[in-house]
Amino acid sequence: MKFRFKARLGACMLLGAALSGHAMAQKFEELAATPQMGWNSWNKFACEIDERLIRETADAMVKQGMKDAGYQYINIDDCWHGVRDADGNIQPDAKRFPSGMKALADYVHGKGLKLGIYSDAGATTCGGHPGSRGHEYQDAITYARWGIDYVKYDWCDTKGLNAEAAYTTMRDAIRAAGRPMLFSICEWGDNKPWEWAGPVGHSWRTTGDIAPCWDCEIGHGSWSSLGVLRILDKQAPARKFAGPGHWNDMDMLEVGNGMTEDEDRAHMSIWAMLASPLISGNDLRTMPEATRRILTHAGIIAINQDKLGIPAFRAYADGRMEVWARPLADGQWALMFLNRSGQAIDYRHDWREHPIGDDVSKRSAEFGKTTYRWSDVWGKRTGDTSTKLETRIAPRSALVLRLAITNQESK
Structure with missing residues (x-):
C-alpha cells in the first residue's frame, strides 16, 4: 500500500507541476x-x-x-x-x-x-x-x-x-x-x-x-x-x-x-x-x-541525414519521368530521376536547359554558369554538368546523383 500511495502521490505531484508550467513545456x-x-x-x-x-x-x-x-x-x-x-x-x-x-x-x-x-x-x-x-x-x-x-x-x-x-x-x-x-x-x-x-x-x-x-x-x-x-x-x-x-x-x-x-x-x-x-x-x-x-x-x-535538413522538391516532370532536387549542405545538391512507369526510359538531360531554383532554401543551381561534378549514388558512374546526361532508367526505379561544385565562372 505504501508503494501505491507513493506512486499515486508522485504522479499527482508531477501532474500538478506540469499543468502549472504548461505554457512553458517543450519537447x-x-x-x-x-x-x-x-x-x-x-x-x-x-x-x-x-x-x-x-x-x-x-x-x-x-x-x-x-x-x-x-x-x-x-x-x-x-x-x-x-x-x-x-x-x-x-x-x-x-x-x-x-x-x-x-x-x-x-x-x-x-x-x-x-x-x-x-x-x-x-x-x-x-x-x-x-x-x-x-x-x-x-x-x-x-x-x-x-x-x-x-x-x-x-x-x-x-x-x-x-x-x-x-x-x-x-x-x-x-x-x-x-x-x-x-x-x-x-x-x-x-x-x-x-x-x-x-x-x-x-x-x-x-x-x-x-x-x-x-x-x-x-x-x-x-x-x-x-x-x-x-x-x-x-x-x-x-x-x-x-x-x-x-x-x-x-x-x-x-x-x-x-x-x-x-x-x-x-x-x-x-x-x-x-x-x-x-x-x-x-x-x-x-x-x-x-x-x-x-x-x-x-x-x-x-x-x-544531410545536416541542412531541407526535403526535396519536384523540379521537373516530363510524363512518366520526374526530376526531384534536394539542396544539401556545403553547396551540394542531390537529384533524383524517377521513372514512375512500368517501361524503361531512355532519358537525355541537358543541364543548361534545366536550372534549379528553390524558394525554401533560397538556393539555385545555374548549370550554364556553374559546373558540378556528379556521382551516381547507387552505381559507380561519375561525370559533370558540362555534358548532357544520357541514361536508361529501368521501370519503377530511380537514378540518384549527388552534385558538388567544381568550377564557377565569374560574371
Missing part, C-alpha cells in the same frame, strides 16, 4: 537533429509480437550492419499491452513479455540501441488495447521508468478530440516525466500536423498507412493504405515545415516486404530525398543480402 529539442532511423514491428508482424522477437531484432540490427549504418531505434508497435493495474498503471502483456519492459529496454540498451513503444491518444489503440487518454502523465512516467526512448502516438478512437491539444498533452507529459523520448506523431495528416506540430513532436505522419506496393490504394472500409507513389504525391504542402528536429514522416519503409528490388531501391531513394524518417518494417533476422544492401547503403543514407 526534448536535442533529439532528431536528422531524421530518426530504426525499425518498427507493425509492417511485418502486426500483433504477432513478443519479447523474443524484439531481442532477436536488436541482435540482427547489430549483426546485419544496420546499427553501424545509423539505425538506432527498435520500436514496438501496437498489441504489446496488457491491462492497467489497480492504480491505473499500464502493464505489458505478461504472456508476450514475461520479463517486463524494463528488462527488455536494458537488453536493447546493452546492444547500444534504443527502445521505442506505441500508444494512442484515444481510450483504445487501433488494435483495441488500452490507449493513453486520461492516463497521459501516468503512462509517460511508466515509460520513463522502463527506460523507453521513443513514443509513437496514434490517432484511433479519438472522436471529439482536438489533435493539437491531444498531442500537446502527451508532449507535456513526456517532458514532465523527465526522460528524453522522441515523440512520433501518428495522426495520418488528417489535421495538417505540419502546420502545428513543429513545437510538439519530432516527426508527424503526413498520410495514412503505407502498403507494400508501388502505386496502389487498398481500401479498408473507412480508410485506405497507400503505395509509395501515392504517398509521394501528397508531400508538397508539408515540405516547407520540415527541418532539424521536426520531420515529415512518410510512414515506415516497406523495403524487403514484397516489392521488386528496383522498386525497393526507388522507395528508399524517395524517403531519403524527402528527409523522411527511415524506419524499416521488414524482418531483419532473415532479410536477403539485396535488402540489407539497400537499407544500409551509405550514400543514400547520407542524403537522408
Whole structure:
C-alpha cells in the first residue's frame, strides 16, 4: 500500500507541476537533429509480437550492419499491452513479455540501441488495447521508468478530440516525466500536423498507412493504405515545415516486404530525398543480402541525414519521368530521376536547359554558369554538368546523383 500511495502521490505531484508550467513545456529539442532511423514491428508482424522477437531484432540490427549504418531505434508497435493495474498503471502483456519492459529496454540498451513503444491518444489503440487518454502523465512516467526512448502516438478512437491539444498533452507529459523520448506523431495528416506540430513532436505522419506496393490504394472500409507513389504525391504542402528536429514522416519503409528490388531501391531513394524518417518494417533476422544492401547503403543514407535538413522538391516532370532536387549542405545538391512507369526510359538531360531554383532554401543551381561534378549514388558512374546526361532508367526505379561544385565562372 505504501508503494501505491507513493506512486499515486508522485504522479499527482508531477501532474500538478506540469499543468502549472504548461505554457512553458517543450519537447526534448536535442533529439532528431536528422531524421530518426530504426525499425518498427507493425509492417511485418502486426500483433504477432513478443519479447523474443524484439531481442532477436536488436541482435540482427547489430549483426546485419544496420546499427553501424545509423539505425538506432527498435520500436514496438501496437498489441504489446496488457491491462492497467489497480492504480491505473499500464502493464505489458505478461504472456508476450514475461520479463517486463524494463528488462527488455536494458537488453536493447546493452546492444547500444534504443527502445521505442506505441500508444494512442484515444481510450483504445487501433488494435483495441488500452490507449493513453486520461492516463497521459501516468503512462509517460511508466515509460520513463522502463527506460523507453521513443513514443509513437496514434490517432484511433479519438472522436471529439482536438489533435493539437491531444498531442500537446502527451508532449507535456513526456517532458514532465523527465526522460528524453522522441515523440512520433501518428495522426495520418488528417489535421495538417505540419502546420502545428513543429513545437510538439519530432516527426508527424503526413498520410495514412503505407502498403507494400508501388502505386496502389487498398481500401479498408473507412480508410485506405497507400503505395509509395501515392504517398509521394501528397508531400508538397508539408515540405516547407520540415527541418532539424521536426520531420515529415512518410510512414515506415516497406523495403524487403514484397516489392521488386528496383522498386525497393526507388522507395528508399524517395524517403531519403524527402528527409523522411527511415524506419524499416521488414524482418531483419532473415532479410536477403539485396535488402540489407539497400537499407544500409551509405550514400543514400547520407542524403537522408544531410545536416541542412531541407526535403526535396519536384523540379521537373516530363510524363512518366520526374526530376526531384534536394539542396544539401556545403553547396551540394542531390537529384533524383524517377521513372514512375512500368517501361524503361531512355532519358537525355541537358543541364543548361534545366536550372534549379528553390524558394525554401533560397538556393539555385545555374548549370550554364556553374559546373558540378556528379556521382551516381547507387552505381559507380561519375561525370559533370558540362555534358548532357544520357541514361536508361529501368521501370519503377530511380537514378540518384549527388552534385558538388567544381568550377564557377565569374560574371
